[in-house]
Amino acid sequence: MLKIEAIFRPERVNAVSSALLEVGVTGFHYQNVTGQGQQAGVEVVTGRGGHTTTRSAVSKTLLVSVVADDKKDEVVEAIVSATRSGEIGDGKIFVTPVSDAIRVRTGESGDTAI
């Protein structure tokens, strides 16, 4: 099993969820996060409108899903195709191994639980 963590533009979340469903991934969660990448933050107005400053507060969505090992390429391709614009700020995908998964309702574990 692999954990896919995808960071992308918040406005792409509907496209990503559709793309994941198309490749058979029905389970995932996502949240709003802030941070920075190559654009090095976002410009905000401070004080009473007299100054601007840069903060590490670029809004992104972080989506997490756990998939079977053989689904990796398909899932990554689905997320990339739903989020790529070619501009800085499209995001990142991280893939890490997961040792086990347990379905709470039935107690099943391993690939059948995801």
Added chain:
Amino acid sequence: MDSGHTAWMLVASALVFFMTPGLAFFYGGLVRAKNLVNTIMLSFMSIAVVSIVWVLWGFSFTFTDGGALNDYIGNFTTNFGLSGIDVNDGGDYPALVDVIFQMMFAIITPALITGAFAERFKFTTYLIFLVVWITLVYSPICHWVWGGGWLGGDGLGALDFAGGTVIHINAGIAAVAAAILVGKRRNPGLQPNNVPYVVLGAAILWFGWFGFNAGSQLAADGIAASAFLVTNTAAATAALTWGIISQIKTGKMGAVGVATGAVAGLVAITPAAGFVGIWGALAIGLGAGIICFFAVEFIHSTGLDDALDVFAVHGIGGIWGAIATGIFAAEAIGGTPGLIEGNAEQVGIQAIGVIATLIYSGVVTFIILFILDKIPGLGLRSEESDEDLGLDLAAHGEQATVRDGAD
């Protein structure tokens, strides 16, 4: 008694009351989320504390004849507990309406000061500060101008229609004294936690200010209508001016800047509301937008941590308004000509009012806070760990928003 005047003054009183909760949101939106409840409470508790002080001795101390000291202060006991005021007393409207209307002004004035020490002031000390400050600073200055003292219509003749001197310059310079004594925040934030609260608060202030300024005519008449109109005109002009300067300077027009501009315009028109026409209001609003914008920049550059710019907006805005009243006053409206109509002397009288208020309020507020800081168990500054945690949890055991789903 006149039912029209009475009805209007009761409504105007309620409008002025609503400014303090509006201020709570204006200030609350500007701080960091961990201090939102505390900042709102600083304004809200002024309603609770000053309301009681006012009916016990505040009104009497401010608005009765002080005998030999009448130039400076009223009599503490004449109307203590409102004794001696009958429900049927009054002229155009009941005497109790004066008590009510003036109470709302007393409530908002110390609430304005709280912007200076937001995010780091010890809450329990603040409650005591309210009682002492109303008694020793607000009551005397209010008496000077409106209670028959040396500065107002019964004395020197300084024009202060709705409280530019009594409320705004007074609160503004007290804010400087407070900011100096309480010191800088450990980690001042960069961004307001809730811009819609800031705009909501400014809008409530603007709405309430119609009662503040038009109500200060103390009658439902043409001057009240004129004061209402010039109040709106000046606020709009200052908001637009501030927004344009911000757009030129940063390339963006922030809502916080525009809302602050509106408040600066409202402050500046306050002393002038019953004395100027719309051309005066346009000029006062334009001046307020420009002067207060750069006052904010200047105060920030000095390193004084007046956290929510009380001096730049209320102090400097109030000073500009007081002087501008002397410049733009129109004899046809308020009965007193200003500089433009050839009465240069009025500007000098206005300046005396400004300077006297700056000195008295600045010095006495400093002394009050200095003493409160030394009293064991009080002190001005929150614990460092409380400041870092946020005063919402540290002082009130509450959070503005609880985001988890736990029961």
